[in-house]
Amino acid sequence: MIPLHQPFISGNEIKYIEEVIKSRNLSGNGKFTNLCHQFLQQEFNFDYVKLTDSCTAALDMVSILLNISPGDEVIVPSYTYITSANPFVLKGAKIVYADSLSDNPNIDPAQLPKLFTEKTKVIVVMHYGGIACEMDEIMEIANSHNIYVVEDAAHSLGATYKNRFLGSIGHFGAFSFHTTKNVTSGHGGLLVINDEQFYERAEIIWEKGTNRKMFLDGEVNKYEWYDVGLSFYPSEITAAFLWAQLQNLLMINAERLKSWDYYYEVLKNIPQIKLLEVKDYSLHNAHLFCLKTPNREKRNILICELKNNGIMATFHYLPLHLSPYAKTENTIKLKEAEDWADSLVRIPLYYDIRTEDQDFIIQKIKSIVQNW
Numbered sequence: 001m002i003p004l005h006q007p008f009i010s011g012n013e014i015k016y017i018e019e020v021i022k023s024r025n026l027s028g029n030g031k032f033t034n035l036c037h038q039f040l041q042q043e044f045n046f047d048y049v050k051l052t053d054s055c056t057a058a059l060d061m062v063s064i065l066l067n068i069s070p071g072d073e074v075i076v077p078s079y080t081y082i083t084s085a086n087p088f089v090l091k092g093a094k095i096v097y098a099d100s101l102s103d104n105p106n107i108d109p110a111q112l113p114k115l116f117t118e119k120t121k122v123i124v125v126m127h128y129g130g131i132a133c134e135m136d137e138i139m140e141i142a143n144s145h146n147i148y149v150v151e152d153a154a155h156s157l158g159a160t161y162k163n164r165f166l167g168s169i170g171h172f173g174a175f176s177f178h179t180t181k182n183v184t185s186g187h188g189g190l191l192v193i194n195d196e197q198f199y200e201r202a203e204i205i206w207e208k209g210t211n212r213k214m215f216l217d218g219e220v221n222k223y224e225w226y227d228v229g230l231s232f233y234p235s236e237i238t239a240a241f242l243w244a245q246l247q248n249l250l251m252i253n254a255e256r257l258k259s260w261d262y263y264y265e266v267l268k269n270i271p272q273i274k275l276l277e278v279k280d281y282s283l284h285n286a287h288l289f290c291l292k293t294p295n296r297e298k299r300n301i302l303i304c305e306l307k308n309n310g311i312m313a314t315f316h317y318l319p320l321h322l323s324p325y326a327k328t329e330n331t332i333k334l335k336e337a338e339d340w341a342d343s344l345v346r347i348p349l350y351y352d353i354r355t356e357d358q359d360f361i362i363q364k365i366k367s368i369v370q371n372w
């Protein structure tokens, strides 16, 4: 079976983990965490970064930093991963679901003003497949209403919007190093903060609500319970693994882009399927390759027949507003999100996918859709 995705392995992971073991400094916030932080700040112009155990945890930090509480409303695209909503739900917020665009699954900024109430505190956007949302429009609307913007950039490390790295445009950016992402530590995440007022408190929340940083910096002679917080940072073992990956990130993204373009140049000419629109100012990172089929029935046929030929293909998100958890309160119709859920198919893409496998996949897609 040709897999849908496969993690990149650099070969240095074990070497760095061995170094951690020899140092006997296992717990976290050490040499490898710092190496990752420095790299991420320099390479992507992120001002303030903190590794976390997951993207979910990074968003959880955001929900604490913003003091999300019952009564607050958070706008979340329906077509996204559960994690974009869950940390806010856990703090008692009401989720207001937003629809997608018709030419890609990203949030449609035009409907935002209709979704605002005086309780709206946050808009979460998710850059699907590393293809940027319309950030100028979103930031302008949000700023004019004093609403915070959180970028769920789980797919998007290294991708840009008008020459700015995704994750650095909203007030917060959250990334994932889950095994399905372009670089991974198995589980892992990153919080980027782009608004200075949150830096100091973030240090405390990151370290279980203590002022341990001030203690380590010699500013106080003991460290104490200062604020709420959780154990957000990964162990040095995880950071060492991640460092071995991050060192190769630019090369990984470049290779993935070659494979992405290879698919795109051929598949764009098949009239029975549609590909996502990528605007000139959006340089993506080839996180995934997907295509749009005419409807759910044809989508199922394509997935099934690809599987019969040893090719793993799948649909993607189910609309959050129709999920068993949300449904009790929500009977709204979000046409585009529901349409993406019904019609989108992802096909294999990973760092070392072979050209002959891509040729085989392209040929099979062509022959399956010919009968539509």
Ligand SMILES: *Cc1c(COP(=O)(O)O)cnc(C)c1O
Residues within 6 Å of the ligand: 053, 054, 055, 056, 057, 080, 081, 083, 084, 126, 152, 154, 155, 175, 176, 177, 178, 187, 188, 189
């Ligand atoms: C992978 C993913 C996440 C979750 O990441 P974790 O690191 O597993 O918490 C969140 N949002 C989106 C859009 C994702 O694709």
